[in-house]
Amino acid sequence: MSWSITATTVYCDAVGDEVTLLVYRDGSAKCTGFRKYRQPRSPMAEPAKGKSRPTAGVPACDGEQCARVFQYRDKLFAEEAGGK
16 A cells, blocks of 8 residues: 555535545545534534534434445545555
């Protein structure tokens, strides 16, 4: 394997925003949307200009069990295995 980490940005319907899917060489993977939306934001925090975000976790988000993350990871490892 010639990479340590790879990422892609996709639109996630569950959170209604773009998220980045990260896959590491050891097979672990995560989604930035889970971290961003899993906990309520501080009432003092202002959203970026022109952006609005929910202030609480998004029920439709599958968190660490997200199929999008697993599908992306599996695709990468399948491509790596097929290229050898």
